[in-house]
Amino acid sequence: xxxxxxxxxxxxxxxxxxxxxxxxxxxxxxxxxxxxxxxxxxxxxxxxxxxxxxxxxxxxxxxxxxxxxxxxxxxxxxxxxxxxxxxxxxxxxxxxxxxxxxxxxxxxxxxxxxxxx
Amino acid sequence: xxxxxxxxxxxxxxxxxxxxxxxxxxxxxxxxxxxxxxxxxxxxxxxxxxxxxxxxxxxxxxxxxxxxxxxxxxxxxxxxxxxxxxxxxxxxxxxxxxxxxxxxxxxxxxxxxxxxxxxxxxxxxxxxxxxxxxxxxxxxxxxxxxxxxxxxxxxxxxxxxxxxxxxxxxxxxxxxxxxxxxxxxxxxxxxxxxxxxxxxxxxxxxxxxxxxxxxxxxxxxxxxxxxxxxxxxxxxxxxxxxxxxxxxxxxxxxxxxxxxxxxxxxxxxxxxxxxxxxxxxxxxxxxxxxxxxxxxxxxxxxxxxxxxxxxxxxxxxxxxxxxxxxxxxxxxxxxxxxxxxxxxxxxxxxxxxxxxxxxxxxxxxxxxxxxxxxxxxxxxxxxxxxxxxxxxxxxxxxxxxxxxxxxxxxxxxxxxxxxxxxxxxxxxxxxxxxxxxxxxxxxxxxxxxxxxxxxxxxxxxxxxxxxxxxxxxxxxxxx
Numbered sequence: 367x368x369x370x371x372x373x374x375x376x377x378x379x380x381x382x383x384x385x386x387x388x389x390x391x392x393x394x395x396x397x398x399x400x401x402x403x404x405x406x407x408x409x410x411x412x413x414x415x416x417x418x419x420x421x422x423x424x425x426x427x428x429x430x431x432x433x434x435x436x437x438x439x440x441x442x443x444x445x446x447x448x449x450x451x452x453x454x455x456x457x458x459x460x461x462x463x464x465x466x467x468x469x470x471x472x473x474x475x476x477x478x479x480x481x482x483x
Numbered sequence: 484x485x486x487x488x489x490x491x492x493x494x495x496x497x498x499x500x501x502x503x504x505x506x507x508x509x510x511x512x513x514x515x516x517x518x519x520x521x522x523x524x525x526x527x528x529x530x531x532x533x534x535x536x537x538x539x540x541x542x543x544x545x546x547x548x549x550x551x552x553x554x555x556x557x558x559x560x561x562x563x564x565x566x567x568x569x570x571x572x573x574x575x576x577x578x579x580x581x582x583x584x585x586x587x588x589x590x591x592x593x594x595x596x597x598x599x600x601x602x603x604x605x606x607x608x609x610x611x612x613x614x615x616x617x618x619x620x621x622x623x624x625x626x627x628x629x630x631x632x633x634x635x636x637x638x639x640x641x642x643x644x645x646x647x648x649x650x651x652x653x654x655x656x657x658x659x660x661x662x663x664x665x666x667x668x669x670x671x672x673x674x675x676x677x678x679x680x681x682x683x684x685x686x687x688x689x690x691x692x693x694x695x696x697x698x699x700x701x702x703x704x705x706x707x708x709x710x711x712x713x714x715x716x717x718x719x720x721x722x723x724x725x726x727x728x729x730x731x732x733x734x735x736x737x738x739x740x741x742x743x744x745x746x747x748x749x750x751x752x753x754x755x756x757x758x759x760x761x762x763x764x765x766x767x768x769x770x771x772x773x774x775x776x777x778x779x780x781x782x783x784x785x786x787x788x789x790x791x792x793x794x795x796x797x798x799x800x801x802x803x804x805x806x807x808x809x810x811x812x813x814x815x816x817x818x819x820x821x822x823x824x825x826x827x828x829x830x831x832x833x834x835x836x837x838x839x840x841x842x843x844x845x846x847x848x849x850x851x852x853x854x855x856x857x858x859x860x861x862x863x864x865x866x867x868x869x870x871x872x873x874x875x876x877x878x879x880x881x882x883x884x885x886x887x888x889x890x891x892x893x894x895x896x897x898x899x900x901x902x903x904x905x906x907x908x909x910x911x912x913x914x915x916x917x918x919x920x921x922x923x924x925x926x927x928x929x930x931x932x933x934x935x936x937x938x939x940x941x942x943x944x945x946x947x948x949x950x951x952x953x954x955x956x957x958x959x960x961x962x
Contacts, residue, residue: 376756378790382763385783389770420752422838447755447834469755470762 367392369411370480373402373429374418374445379469383416386473391480398422399429406433412440414480416467419446419454427457434462443479445471494666495555498596501662502558503550505593508654509562510543516647523640527630535572539565556597563606566590570610574617578626580635582648584614589655731934732813738927739808739862752834753801760794763787804830808861815938818962819860821851821892825883828864832872839878847885851892852962855939863935866928867896867955873919874900874953892959903947911945 371394372383380395387393394409396402398421406412415433419426430442442462444454447469457463465479517536524533546553546561566586573581587610591603620626628635635641764787771777777784804827829842836842853860871881879899886893903911910916912933917926929945936943940960947953 378760378793379756379763381786382760382767382790385767385787386763386770420834420838425838447752447759449751469759471759473763473766 368413368480369394369409370414370416371396371402371405371409371412372416372445373397373399373421373426375421376418379418387477390477399424399426399432402429403432406437410437412437414441414443416443416445416476416480419444419448419451427453427462430457430462441480443467443476445469445476497662497666499555501659502555502593502596503547504658504662505589505655506543506547506550506558506562508651508658510540510547512647512651512654513540513543516644516651519640519643519647523638523644526638526640527635530576530629535568539569559593559597562593563590567610567613570613574614575626576629577635578617578621578628580628580632580641581617582645585645585648585652587611587614589652592656592659734927735859735862735931735934738931739858750801750805750831750834753830754798757794757797757801760790760797764790764794800827801830804828804861807857808865812856812858815856816854817857819853819855819857821853821860821885821894821959822846823850824857824860825864825885825894828861828868829883832865832868835869836872837875837877837879840872840875841880843880843882845882845884847887849887851885851887853892853939853941853959854962855959856935859935859938863932863957864896866932870928871896871898871900871953874898874902876901879952887961890961892961894957894959896955896957897952898954899952902949902951902953903945904949908945908947912943 367390369392370387372380372387373396374380374383375397377397380397384393384395394405394412396405399417400423402415402417406415415430417426417429421429424432426444426446430444433440434442441464444457444463444466445468446454446466448454449468450466454463454466458466467476467479517540520533520536524530542561542565546558550558566583569583570581570586573583587607590610591607594603594606617626767783767787768791771780771784771787807824807827808831825844825846829844868881868883875881875898880897881899882895882897884893884895884897886895907916907918911929914930915926916930919926933943936957936959942958944956945953946956
């Protein structure tokens with residue numbers, strides 16, 4: 367089963383993600399970028415990383431930048447309630463992130479994106 | 484009005500004049516009668532009585548010459564004395580035929596000039612007593628005439644002396660009467676003149692009053708005109724004020740809409756999160772529904788249902804907050820729950836808040852209410868929290884403290900932002916004053932906050948220190 371990491375500072379989002387994605391994936395979850403980096407170090411085999419954008423301390427983009435330094439060959443997704451911001455646009459164009467999903471997201475769509483080669 | 488002083492004659496002067504005239508008459512007629520007396524004396528022989536007549540005449544002459552220097556009392560006394568003396572003399576010599584007795588009626592008149600009526604009567608009584616005394620002597624037969632009565636009454640000089648005395652008395656009385664009548668008539672004329680003058684004066688004053696009254700009337704008319712102008716201007720001012728109020732209200736609303744625009748992005752995110760709960764819960768529940776796996780996963784079902792509930796609650800709270808903020812109610816006696824308004828405002832702003840800002844809420848233990856406009860108070864806290872957020876560069880704290888003292892609600896918003904310079908602090912509530920880049924702020928935020936707080940009978944105080952942060956203290960009346 368593919369290992370994926372989901373980072374969101376909202377506990378309910380994390381719980382729901384775990385419930386809905388555990389069926390198809392091995393789901394790792396964390397509430398902050400720091401936690402995410404730690405989980406990645408512990409689970410380097412993780413294929414896909416999904417993160418919220420707005421979080422206290424370190425935001426999604428910053429977290430991905432740090433993670434990518436160590437793990438450049440993984441898929442990074444942003445899942446956010448915001449519309450397409452300039453920051454996200456830049457991140458997509460620079461290839462920092464693969465895709466961006468808006469909350470509320472469709473689980474089906476997200477699963478498809480995770481499974482894409 | 485002028486009073487002719489020289490014509491004014493008091494009663495004492497009048498009496499003095501009469502006395503002087505009487506002395507003059509006495510002198511003229513006395514001299515005349517003395518001449519006849521002399522003829523009579525040559526015919527009938529000189530007596531002490533006739534010689535004393537010369538003495539008396541001498542005194543009268545002296546008295547008349549010095550009439551202005553001699554006081555009235557002295558002059559009257561002299562005349563009384565001479566008449567008294569002459570009376571004794573005359574009655575003694577001529578008995579019933581004494582002509583001096585004709586002077587008796589005039590005596591009390593002169594005495595009354597220098598003394599009271601009572602005294603005049605007393606003097607008269609003395610003279611009458613003297614007369615009675617001689618009457619007694621004559622009737623008793625003690626007084627005998629030295630000459631033949633027939634000879635005496637047949638002498639023309641006797642008649643002439645008698646005549647002169649009667650004349651003197653009558654002229655005297657006539658003079659006195661005429662003087663008084665004249666004086667009275669003069670007084671009457673004077674009074675009449677005074678009355679006429681007074682009438683003229685009254686007419687004059689009445690005319691002047693009428694003129695003044697006319698002037699007052701025209702002034703009054705002018706005042707009424709001016710009052711109408713003022714009324715008109717007042718009306719215009721009222722209309723202008725009304726326009727101003729409407730403009731202010733529009734300005735308030737447009738500023739609100741401007742902040743609403745800024746808020747929308749954040750609010751969308753804030754709603755998208757709870758919508759994501761609902762979406763996630765829906766997917767989870769559908770999965771279990773399709774696999775008929777509810778019973779094995781009851782714990783998970785609980786989490787999903789809770790997520791649904793939280794999602795709905797949170798999104799509806801945001802929508803409610805938003806509608807409360809944007810509603811354009813003009814009411815000023817809505818019940819305003821301060822904590823709910825602060826929470827709503829914070830909710831709407833939360834997603835704009837920088838990630839490293841910690842917001843501390845130190846709320847009063849019970850709910851606190853003020854009376855006013857819910858939407859406008861939302862705008863106050865949104866503007867203030869938004870300012871605090873913008874003033875913090877990276878990392879910082881915003882502390883919201885609410886307390887209740889006596890009848891006052893105190894809300895403090897303390898931030899650790901960059902602060903405001905003393906110069907700018909004076910201007911922060913001025914309309915259109917802003918330190919933000921063009922397009923980033925209207926410059927109306929704090930000006931509107933200030934006006935809204937004033938409308939709520941509240942006070943706002945802003946203290947700040949550059950580099951340390953800003954504290955806004957709001958006082959509102961407790962409902």
